Amino acid sequence: MALKEINSHEEMLTHLSKQGKSYVLLYKNGSEASECSYKNISEAVNSMKDIHAMAADVSVVRDIHPVYQITSAPSLLVFNNGKFEKAIKGCNDNNYYKSLFENALFTAQAKDDGKPKKRVTVYTTPSCSWCNTLKTHLNVNGIRYTEIDVSRDQKAAEAMVRKSGQQGVPQTDINGTMIIGFDKVKINRLLGIQ
Numbered sequence: 001m002a003l004k005e006i007n008s009h010e011e012m013l014t015h016l017s018k019q020g021k022s023y024v025l026l027y028k029n030g031s032e033a034s035e036c037s038y039k040n041i042s043e044a045v046n047s048m049k050d051i052h053a054m055a056a057d058v059s060v061v062r063d064i065h066p067v068y069q070i071t072s073a074p075s076l077l078v079f080n081n082g083k084f085e086k087a088i089k090g091c092n093d094n095n096y097y098k099s100l101f102e103n104a105l106f107t108a109q110a111k112d113d114g115k116p117k118k119r120v121t122v123y124t125t126p127s128c129s130w131c132n133t134l135k136t137h138l139n140v141n142g143i144r145y146t147e148i149d150v151s152r153d154q155k156a157a158e159a160m161v162r163k164s165g166q167q168g169v170p171q172t173d174i175n176g177t178m179i180i181g182f183d184k185v186k187i188n189r190l191l192g193i194q
Helices: 009-015 033-044 094-109 131-138 154-164 184-191
Strands: 022-028 052-057 075-080 082-089 120-124 146-147 171-174 177-180
Touching: 009 052, 022 033, 022 094, 033 052, 033 094, 094 131, 094 146, 120 131, 120 154, 131 184, 154 171, 154 177, 171 184, 177 184
Parallel strands: 022 052, 120 146
Antiparallel strands: 022 075, 075 082, 120 171, 171 177
16 A cells, blocks of 8 residues: 555545544655655555555645644654544654554554453664564554653653663553563563463
8 A cells, every 4th residue: 555645635634534543744855854754654554554644745735734733844644533643753764654553553453342451551662672572462462552662752751760760661551560671471461361
């Protein structure tokens, strides 16, 4: 699935998914950062199914960025159920976008089995291989979680250190209990994974 080029805010609104996440890359043709972002997002989108992703060149399409108060390109706009959620600025690597899209797909596909849900937050960085192992383990076992990239969110990094006293990742907060690293036994016990 490729990035769909759009030509106006009105066209974007008609293509937004009414269920789940949609993404709109605002880029500026000829900008090195925009070309980097466009390439990496395209690769991430092409490697997955069911990603609603669009792109608009702000030097041609001038009616989107003012609506969402976007002042720099590239910016990836994230919509949830048709409503604007946030903007991710700059160029990130391919794995960052894949993780963003995979997490959104997983959340959309997770089934509500009637059991009370645990609040799970995973603190990660893009370069952490154990973080990916942990996220894969949670995904395989159908555990919904919120991922926070502490390399991009200084306040979240500080909050994580206050909770655990540790700076390393991955860290998992399960209903207020902090788990340092990928402690599979403890994670499985707290989440009821057999």
